Amino acid sequence: xxxxxxxxxxxxxxxxxxxxxxxxxxxxxxxxxxxxxxxxxxxxxxxxxxxxxxxxxxxxxxxxxxxxxxxxxxxxxxxxxxxxxxxxxxxxxxxxxxxxxxxxxxxxxxxxxxxxxxxxxxxxxxxxxxxxxxxxxxxxxxxxxxxxxxxxxxxxxxxxxxxxxxxxxxxxxxxxxxxxxxxxxxxxxxxxxxxxxxxxxxxxxxxxxxxxxxxxxxxxxxxxxxxxxxxxxxxxxxxxxxxxxxxxxxxxxxxxxxxxxxxxxxxxxxxxxxxxxxxxxxxxxxxxxxxxxxxxxxxxxxxxxxxxxxxxxxxxxxxxxxxxxxxxxxxxxxxxxxxxxxxxxxxxxxxxxxxxxxxxxxxxxxxxxxxxxxxxxxxxxxxxxxxxxxxxxxxxxxxxxxxxxxxxxxxxxxxxxxxxxxxxxxx
Amino acid sequence: xxxxxxxxxxxxxxxxxxxxxxxxxxxxxxxxxxxxxxxxxxxxxxxxxxxxxxxxxxxxxxxxxxxxxxxxxxxxxxxxxxxx
Numbered sequence: 214x215x216x217x218x219x220x221x222x223x224x225x226x227x228x229x230x231x232x233x234x235x236x237x238x239x240x241x242x243x244x245x246x247x248x249x250x251x252x253x254x255x256x257x258x259x260x261x262x263x264x265x266x267x268x269x270x271x272x273x274x275x276x277x278x279x280x281x282x283x284x285x286x287x288x289x290x291x292x293x294x295x296x297x298x299x300x301x302x303x304x305x306x307x308x309x310x311x312x313x314x315x316x317x318x319x320x321x322x323x324x325x326x327x328x329x330x331x332x333x334x335x336x337x338x339x340x341x342x343x344x345x346x347x348x349x350x351x352x353x354x355x356x357x358x359x360x361x362x363x364x365x366x367x368x369x370x371x372x373x374x375x376x377x378x379x380x381x382x383x384x385x386x387x388x389x390x391x392x393x394x395x396x397x398x399x400x401x402x403x404x405x406x407x408x409x410x411x412x413x414x415x416x417x418x419x420x421x422x423x424x425x426x427x428x429x430x431x432x433x434x435x436x437x438x439x440x441x442x443x444x445x446x447x448x449x450x451x452x453x454x455x456x457x458x459x460x461x462x463x464x465x466x467x468x469x470x471x472x473x474x475x476x477x478x479x480x481x482x483x484x485x486x487x488x489x490x491x492x493x494x495x496x497x498x499x500x501x502x503x504x505x506x507x508x509x510x511x512x513x514x515x516x517x518x519x520x521x522x523x524x525x526x527x528x529x530x531x532x533x534x535x536x537x538x539x540x541x542x543x544x545x546x547x548x549x550x551x552x553x554x555x556x557x558x559x560x561x562x563x564x565x566x567x568x569x570x571x572x573x574x575x576x577x578x579x580x581x582x583x584x585x586x587x588x589x590x591x592x593x594x595x596x597x598x599x600x601x602x603x604x605x606x607x608x609x610x611x612x613x614x615x616x617x618x619x620x621x622x623x624x625x626x627x628x629x630x631x632x633x634x635x636x637x638x639x640x
Numbered sequence: 641x642x643x644x645x646x647x648x649x650x651x652x653x654x655x656x657x658x659x660x661x662x663x664x665x666x667x668x669x670x671x672x673x674x675x676x677x678x679x680x681x682x683x684x685x686x687x688x689x690x691x692x693x694x695x696x697x698x699x700x701x702x703x704x705x706x707x708x709x710x711x712x713x714x715x716x717x718x719x720x721x722x723x724x
Contacts, residue, residue, distance in 0.1 A: 241723040255646055447708040484711035485719025494709050497718060509721040517722065560707055 222533040223474075228524040229284050231481065232277055235521025236290035238486065239270050242514040243294060247301040251511045255496055261511050264321070267301045270294065271324035273518050273525075276418050278331055280529030295333055302328055303335040311341050315348035319367040326370045342371065358389035359411040366414035386415065390435075392426035397438035397585055397617040398592035398624070402451055405439045409454040412461050419461035419526045429462055434615040437469045441585035441617075444564040449477055450489050453519040460523075460530035468575075469582040471535040474523075476567045481520060489516040540574035547610035548576035548583055554602050555587035580610060585617040592621070597628055661695055 243266070251261040274291050281287040301307075302324035310321040319326070322342050325335060345351065346368075356364065362385055386392055390408035412432075415423050425432060436458035443452035452473055459470045466474070481487040492512040500508050527533055541547075557565060568576060584607055591599035600621050607618045644652065655661045 238722050258645070449708065480708075480711055484714040486714070486722055488708050488711065488714050490708055492709060492714070492718070494713055494717060506721055509718050513718065513722055563708065563711075 221536050223527070223536055225528060225533060228528050228533070229281060229287055231478070232281070232521050232524040232528070233286055233290055234486070235273065235517050235524070236277060236287065236294055238510075238514055238517045239273060239294045239521075240290070240297065242266060242510045243270055243297045243301070245507055245510050246514065247298070251507055253496065253508060253511070255493075263301065266514065267298060268320075268323040268327075269515065269518055270298055271302060271327035272418070273521050274298070275327040275330055276522050276525040276529070279418070279420060280525040291331070295328060295331060298324060299328065299333060303333075303338050308338060308341060311338070311345050315345040315351045316354040318342055318345040318351065319364055319371070322371070323367060326367050330370060339371075357407065358385050359407045359414070361385050362389060362411050362414040366417065369417075382415070386411075386426045389426075391415070391432055394427070394431070394616065395435045395439055397435075397442075397615070397620050398589050400439065400442070402448070405442070405451055405455060408435065408439065409457055412458055416461045418522075419457075419463075419530055422463055425462075429464055432462065433458060433464050433467065437467065437582060437615050438585045438589070438617050440469055440473045441582050442589055444473060444476060444582075445562060445586045445590065446490075447562045448490055449480060449487050450516040450519055453477055453487065453516065453523045456523055457519075457526050459534075460526035460532050463530055463532060466532065466535045468538050468578040472538050472564075472567070472571075472579055472582065474534045475538070476564045477520065477523075479567055480563055486513060487516050487520040489513060538571055538575040539578050540572065541577035541580070542574075544577050544580050544610040544612055545574065546577065547580040547606065547612050548573070550606045550610070551580060551583040551587055551603065551612075554599060554606065555583070555590060580612040581614045581617075584612050585615055588617045588621045592624065597625065601625060666695060 246261065246266040247263045247270075250263060252259060274295055277287055278291045307321050307325065311318045314321065319342075322338070325338055325342075329335070329339070362382070365382055365385065389411040390404065391411050395404055395408055413419075415421075415425075436455050439455045440452060443449070443455055456470060456473055456477070458464070459466050477487060489512060492509075497505060497508055497512075568579070571579075584603060587603050588600060591597075591603065604618060604621050604625070607613050607621075612618070656663070
């Protein structure tokens with residue numbers, strides 16, 4: 214298979230190759246998307262702002278350079294993209310915004326702060342940022358907890374003290390999704406993004422091992438449920454973000470995470486890049502010239518960057534993904550029973566093809582992932598009988614790990630209190 | 641109320657033009673209940689009930705919802721554009 218090594222771990226050179234591809238896309242995206250806002254006529258309300266592209270590119274560069282300090286091919290690309298980025302990250306427009314909007318100063322300087330870490334200094338802008346952060350209006354903005362954590366992270370990077378924990382961070386951590394957890398049945402994409410972004414900031418992109426507000430096992434359990442959600446929906450953008458949890462926590466790659474990484478790499482290898490759900494071939498074909506290029510880059514760059522970030526995180530953590538999904542020593546036959554109950558969508562999501570290529574004992578090892586997918590799907594369809602059937606299989610085969618079976622049992626108890634029949638379509 | 645996208649507007653137009661949603665029939669049916677409904681039903685808009693919505697079209701997401709494009713087609717057409 215692609216990317217394997219004799220050690221049983223993913224080949225680091227293959228991860229570097231994938232990271233280089235993401236940086237090559239960045240070199241194309243910055244000149245096209247960092248200059249003016251982009252929106253497609255088929256979806257005019259979705260506007261891609263240059264500042265978002267600039268900030269995300271800088272984060273990718275920082276993660277890539279930290280992860281591979283001795284990899285010439287990565288570092289050359291980082292240097293090239295950094296030069297393209299500097300006019301947008303440290304230019305007059307950013308200075309004006311930092312001057313005018315102290316409450317957003319760190320947001321405007323996200324790319325500058327990351328570039329500074331890479332040695333691309335701008336002392337004038339640093340001075341202006343420091344002055345803006347002392348303004349009486351600097352704190353005049355209400356943010357969600359994970360966005361507050363982002364501000365802490367940027368402030369610490371700006372001070373050059375990312376390893377010094379801010380006392381306010383503890384209370385923020387207690388309010389963010391890393392502590393409150395994710396609902397395995399009804400969490401939205403925004404909920405999952407709040408979870409993954411909090412993890413990025415609190416670990417300084419994986420370089421710190423902070424004291425977490427819950428056990429690593431519980432946080433990984435939430436990540437597995439979110440991974441099930443993203444794989445079931447072919448949402449590779451979300452899937453790659455969720456997979457960041459393993460290397461950034463320094464957690465051992467679980468069978469579900471190993472499988473998720475295989476699905477993503479197989480799609481990336483087949484498509485030539487990791488595609489987003491939003492990209493549409495009919496829309497692409499309807500465009501010509503520069504409009505076509507802008508559409509392709511605007512639709513694809515983010516998911517490509519997240520894949521690059523995932524490869525960088527895996528390389529930097531030293532915890533390379535496992536090459537193969539392990540074989541289950543128990544719960545034999547669990548996967549087939551769960552699949553019988555949950556059926557399949559038409560067309561089937563991509564994970565089914567990768568799953569079909571596994572040996573039955575490997576498939577059984579993914580029982581908890583399938584259980585989380587099935588329970589979420591049944592809860593979304595209000596099929597309480599299916600939830601009950603899945604939980605019976607969970608008990609029979611001991612597939613009860615992670616938050617989904619517990620939430621399923623709680624849901625049935627609540628439904629029983631309502632006196633609801635197990636049909637429940639009207640729920 | 642959020643603005644309709646171009647695709648959503650096309651769908652609404654097609655539903656009206658094809659009479660898949662027959663507004664004349666809907667109006668005719670409601671007219672039978674209009675006078676008594678104003679007096680008897682629990683409308684938020686107590687004057688004449690015109691603010692009620694009787695036809696809704698839902699866009700359903702889920703496992704059968706948005707599916708990513710064919711990877712091989714993406715390689716053939718878009719991968720080169722990205723330069724990756």
